Amino acid sequence: xxxxxxxxxxxxxxxxxxxxxxxxxxxxxxxxxxxxxxxxxxxxxxxxxxxxxxxxxxxxxxxxxxxxxxxxxxxxxxxxxxxxxxxxxxxxxxxxxxxxxxxxxxxxxxxxxxxxxxxxxxxxxxxxxxxxxxxxxxxxxxxxxxxxxxxxxxxxxxxxxxxxxxxxxxxxxxxxxxxxxxxxxxxxxxxxxxxxxxxxxxxxxxxxxxxxxxxxxxxxxxxxxxxxxxxxxxxxxxxxxxxxxxxxxxxxxxxxxxxxxxxxxxxxxxxxxxxxxxxxxxxxxxxxxxxxxxxxxxxxxxxxxxxxxxxxxxxxxxxxxxxxxxxxxxxxxxxxxxxxxxxxxxxxxxxxxxxxxxxxxxxxxxxxxxxxxxxxxxxxxxxxxxxxxxxxxxxxxxxxxxxxxxxxxxxxxxxxxxxxxxxxxxxxxxxxxxxxxxxxxxxxxxxxxxxxxxxxxxxxxxxxxxxxxxxxxxxxxxxxxxxxxxxxxxxxxxxxxxxxxxxxxxxxxxxxxxxxxxxxxxxxxxxxxxxxxxxxxxxxxxxxxxxxxxxxxxxxxxxxxxxxxxxxxxxxxxxxxxxxxxxxxxxxxxxxxxxxxxxxxxxxxxxxxxx
Amino acid sequence: xxxxxxxxxxxxxxxxxxxxxxxxxxxxxxxxxxxxxxxxxxxxxxxxxxxxxxxxxxxxxxxxxxxxxxxxxxxxxxxxxxxxxxxxxxxxxxxxxxxxxxxxxxxxxxxxxxxx
Numbered sequence: 001x002x003x004x005x006x007x008x009x010x011x012x013x014x015x016x017x018x019x020x021x022x023x024x025x026x027x028x029x030x031x032x033x034x035x036x037x038x039x040x041x042x043x044x045x046x047x048x049x050x051x052x053x054x055x056x057x058x059x060x061x062x063x064x065x066x067x068x069x070x071x072x073x074x075x076x077x078x079x080x081x082x083x084x085x086x087x088x089x090x091x092x093x094x095x096x097x098x099x100x101x102x103x104x105x106x107x108x109x110x111x112x113x114x115x116x117x118x119x120x121x122x123x124x125x126x127x128x129x130x131x132x133x134x135x136x137x138x139x140x141x142x143x144x145x146x147x148x149x150x151x152x153x154x155x156x157x158x159x160x161x162x163x164x165x166x167x168x169x170x171x172x173x174x175x176x177x178x179x180x181x182x183x184x185x186x187x188x189x190x191x192x193x194x195x196x197x198x199x200x201x202x203x204x205x206x207x208x209x210x211x212x213x214x215x216x217x218x219x220x221x222x223x224x225x226x227x228x229x230x231x232x233x234x235x236x237x238x239x240x241x242x243x244x245x246x247x248x249x250x251x252x253x254x255x256x257x258x259x260x261x262x263x264x265x266x267x268x269x270x271x272x273x274x275x276x277x278x279x280x281x282x283x284x285x286x287x288x289x290x291x292x293x294x295x296x297x298x299x300x301x302x303x304x305x306x307x308x309x310x311x312x313x314x315x316x317x318x319x320x321x322x323x324x325x326x327x328x329x330x331x332x333x334x335x336x337x338x339x340x341x342x343x344x345x346x347x348x349x350x351x352x353x354x355x356x357x358x359x360x361x362x363x364x365x366x367x368x369x370x371x372x373x374x375x376x377x378x379x380x381x382x383x384x385x386x387x388x389x390x391x392x393x394x395x396x397x398x399x400x401x402x403x404x405x406x407x408x409x410x411x412x413x414x415x416x417x418x419x420x421x422x423x424x425x426x427x428x429x430x431x432x433x434x435x436x437x438x439x440x441x442x443x444x445x446x447x448x449x450x451x452x453x454x455x456x457x458x459x460x461x462x463x464x465x466x467x468x469x470x471x472x473x474x475x476x477x478x479x480x481x482x483x484x485x486x487x488x489x490x491x492x493x494x495x496x497x498x499x500x501x502x503x504x505x506x507x508x509x510x511x512x513x514x515x516x517x518x519x520x521x522x523x524x525x526x527x528x529x530x531x532x533x534x535x536x537x538x539x540x541x542x543x544x545x546x547x548x549x550x551x552x553x554x555x556x557x558x559x560x561x562x563x564x565x566x567x568x569x570x571x572x573x574x575x576x577x578x579x580x581x582x583x584x585x586x587x588x589x590x591x592x593x594x595x596x597x598x599x600x601x602x603x604x605x606x607x608x609x610x611x
Numbered sequence: 612x613x614x615x616x617x618x619x620x621x622x623x624x625x626x627x628x629x630x631x632x633x634x635x636x637x638x639x640x641x642x643x644x645x646x647x648x649x650x651x652x653x654x655x656x657x658x659x660x661x662x663x664x665x666x667x668x669x670x671x672x673x674x675x676x677x678x679x680x681x682x683x684x685x686x687x688x689x690x691x692x693x694x695x696x697x698x699x700x701x702x703x704x705x706x707x708x709x710x711x712x713x714x715x716x717x718x719x720x721x722x723x724x725x726x727x
Contacts, residue, residue, distance in 0.1 A: 163713040164724030192658040585725035
């Protein structure tokens with residue numbers, strides 16, 4: 001049988017194997033030599049990468065459906081639990097496995113001493129992401145969300161001797177868990193209304209029903225957890241704290257795939273469960289408002305940072321906002337653009353985090369001001385950093401640029417031309433901030449940043465390094481080069497094959513998903529066109545790079561500019577100070593924002609329905 | 612089932628969240644998180660509850676039920692939720708203990724490492 005049940009063993013295997021590997025490592029870890037502690041989990045993650053690649057190839061012909069324990073639907077009714085793999089889910093699973101492999105490889109030399117529980121946690125984290133991406137059951141989504149969460153909190157706070165790491169992990173844990181509980185409450189409300197937990201069944205029970213307050217409440221609550229994970233403003237405050245303190249290889253997994261998975265969860269639930277009942281125009285407006293706000297907040301905060309990992313974290317917030325904007329168009333083009341953008345961004349951002357980790361291990365700091373000019377003797381690193389920054393800004397032919405270009409064209413086609421300005425500005429500003437770091441550290445450009453300039457409301461980049469390295473070992477350089485090459489390949493292949501628009505067509509056609517799950521036969525989807533480079537897309541990509549170069553130059557010579565343009569600086573610094581003070585590191589404030597966010601989303605979705 | 616259970620659930624979630632917002636102690640924050648989660652237990656159990664229904668336990672061999680029973684699915688969900696909560700609470704409490712060891716304080720207002 002094509003699609004349907006063939007290869008139905010594959011999705012559960014990709015969840016079970018990392019969990020078994022983690023259990024094995026924890027059981028025998030203390031007797032293993034260091035090289036085996038490193039090699040076994042890397043091999044497991046590499047194996048999962050191969051399996052998920054097979055799954056992705058398989059899903060090109062239709063959904064792969066697994067009813068666990070053989071509890072298949074009879075006469076369109078089922079009490080079973082289902083995993084449904086489509087190209088987007090399988091692609092996310094592949095991306096998470098590939099990033100985990102590279103992160104584990106990088107960890108060989110990153111940690112001078114590390115125990116097996118680090119590797120076990122990475123494998124559990126991987127299992128959570130696989131399950132979250134592949135499951136078709138809403139309650140399972142919550143369970144895998146929490147599995148991802150619990151291992152992520154532990155990985156963030158792994159440096160138990162560092163109090164700021166623990167504080168970051170605690171903030172992350174409380175906010176994410178609270179979000180997850182609200183998601184669970186939403187799942188409960190949906191179950192109360194329909195008696196179903198599987199997304200295909202929920203689709204069937206809700207489709208065409210009149211919308212009422214309970215459905216809206218359930219939607220908003222379910223979404224909350226995913227938006228927290230997706231770092232969408234005003235749910236995003238945990239992200240910069242967690243990224244600033246987590247080890248660099250862990251940040252790779254956070255920024256590269258965990259945050260996009262949050263956005264994925266929100267859109268997956270919308271498309272499969274709610275698309276038939278909630279009006280698309282309202283959802284589109286709600287997502288666009290949230291997306292634009294997080295993109296702008298992330299970009300502005302990114303430019304204002306001197307702690308390099310925090311700077312990269314704010315750029316992730318900005319890009320997650322852009323992904324949400326592209327997906328919010330609720331069109332096949334916009335979704336294809338977002339998918340390509342996520343793939344390209346994962347490579348560029350992950351490479352940059354690994355480079356930041358290398359800086360930490362070489363020079364014992366990730367503070368842009370303290371590191372001024374200290375990287376002058378490096379040979380390869382400056383080039384890699386500049387390439388990563390330009391990829392982030394959207395230089396063609398990187399995958400980020402193609403994803404951005406397709407999203408912008410989709411936005412213009414959908415009548416939201418202002419979105420293309422947001423895309424260009426945000427990618428330019430974040431790319432420029434990263435470029436400024438390279439200019440200061442590796443090239444020693446501009447005046448030396450004044451000492452003692454750190455202000456009361458600012459984080460500097462002081463962090464304890466895990467090991468002191470004289471030079472960059474191959475196991476740390478290879479993942480960085482591989483990630484940047486991957487971003488490049490995504491841009492080249494994405495423009496020549498229709499894979500991404502095909503995947504987007506699967507994602508945005510819930511009918512095929514439900515049909516495949518309930519009847520175990522592969523549904524067919526048709527995609528409209530294949531995404532490709534256009535003159536407009538290329539042009540906007542180069543405009544972004546120009547914005548990035550100007551931002552970087554302005555940043556490097558900021559002290560000179562500040563003297564010339566003093567009145568302008570005074571006007572700009574007040575809102576900036578307020579924005580910084582909002583990121584207070586106080587978990588209570590973050591919870592207050594979370595509740596505000598729930599109210600805002602509720603108002604955005606619910607108020608237009610009141611007539 | 613009256614609306615009472617739902618109101619209690621709603622109240623618990625809000626009270627727990629408000630507790631975290633106002634908290635001056637990280638242990639207190641973590642316990643407030645558990646309070647908020649208890650709200651989800653009450654919600655789930657209220658959904659499955661029926662007046663004068665018995666537990667969903669059948670004899671062996673199973674026969675067609677002749678009486679109404681409470682919904683076992685939400686009870687299974689609640690159990691899963693309890694397990695999740697135990698893990699997360701234990702982890703967060705361990706972190707709070709460690710913060711106290713290193714910082715000598717549990718007041719989030721005095722932890723000023725992560726800002727701006």
